[in-house]
Ligand SMILES: O=C(O)/C=C/C(=O)CC(=O)CC(=O)O
Ligand SMILES: [Ca+2]
């Protein structure tokens with residue numbers, strides 16, 4: 319395990335800081351002016367557009383309002399920039415020019431860090447797949463027969479991926495309960511979260527080109543926290559036979575900082591033993607999951623947050639590299655800025671489940687929040703937050719917040735005016 323790399327930015331040396339020099343996650347920020355690229359360091363953001371125009375960094379489009387140009391440059395460019403920034407910020411190397419490019423994090427606005435090309439959501443949590451199969455279908459055959467052979471996924475919507483802190487209205491939709499004669503259209507009543515990690519594709523692949531698991535791993539630029547907000551009543555009615563559609567198309571929240579694969583390298587770990595041997599195109603070639611502690615908090619309007627889940631990214635059955643290799647296996651082109659949701663990360667025990675559907679077992683077993691309010695699903699005004707970090711020896715690699723507050727449904731007549 320590597321040690322803390324000390325920085326002249328003092329707040330980066332605090333063992334509790336999510337953003338020590340070992341991390342250097344990339345994001346997009348503004349201070350009332352044009353959004354541009356940055357890295358987080360301690361309690362500051364470092365303006366990479368300023369360093370680029372001063373000639374301290376090559377032109378990788380850091381003056382643009384998205385990381386896509388830099389992400390598309392590939393592994394060598396990512397490594398070179400990381401090495402340069404590490405030296406510029408290392409203890410003893412302070413300069414006026416770099417100090418002038420620092421902004422206090424509390425005073426900046428964070429934006430979506432990259433333009434999301436396409437969004438695919440997988441289903442790699444064995445316990446989640448088992449739980450949802452039990453609740454939605456048949457407890458006797460909860461795990462679908464294909465599940466141990468391929469990373470199952472569906473194509474989601476890039477258009478409604480938002481950065482942490484973006485509030486949204488409760489979705490409207492069509493639903494039909496088992497006792498109802500006819501479906502009805504109205505505000506979702508079973509609004510839920512899904513605790514996931516998102517893998518961000520940096521290097522693209524061509525249509526018709528197949529990629530190995532190792533090549534797929536090299537294409538991944540980094541990881542974010544991801545909340546795949548889900549409308550369970552809409553989902554239960556619409557999802558067969560083609561999968562989730564409107565139930566997951568209204569909002570997907572990601573954390574503002576993309577944590578690079580390089581920062582996470584000391585925390586790599588293996589997928590669990592294979593229950594069925596995988597076919598060669600997605601077979602494991604090395605440790606490609608990560609030991610990342612994850613938790614979820616829920617707060618009623620004006621109330622204190624209550625921790626409702628604690629789990630780890632290392633409980634997944636498939637890595638993002640396996641999912642990406644599988645995604646391209648038919649000849650599907652992958653693009654810079656593609657976002658791959660891991661699937662809901664539910665650990666093997668209660669208290670480790672990554673959705674309210676599972677925590678409350680279909681709404682039968684309510685949770686009690688700080689202050690005494692009880693919840694099955696999300697109510698208007700509730701704030702849900704995902705948290706994640708990898709714990710090193712005397713430092714941690716954090717992701718920043720992944721938060722959203724649910725506003726009341728816009729339940730009037732449809733129409734733009
Ligand atoms: O089993 C189902 O019918 C659906 C489960 C999900 O909610 C799909 C999903 O978003 C995948 C995941 O996050 O693991
Ligand atoms: Ca999901």
Ligand SMILES: [Mg+2]
Nearest residue numbers: 377379380381
């Ligand atoms: Mg340019």
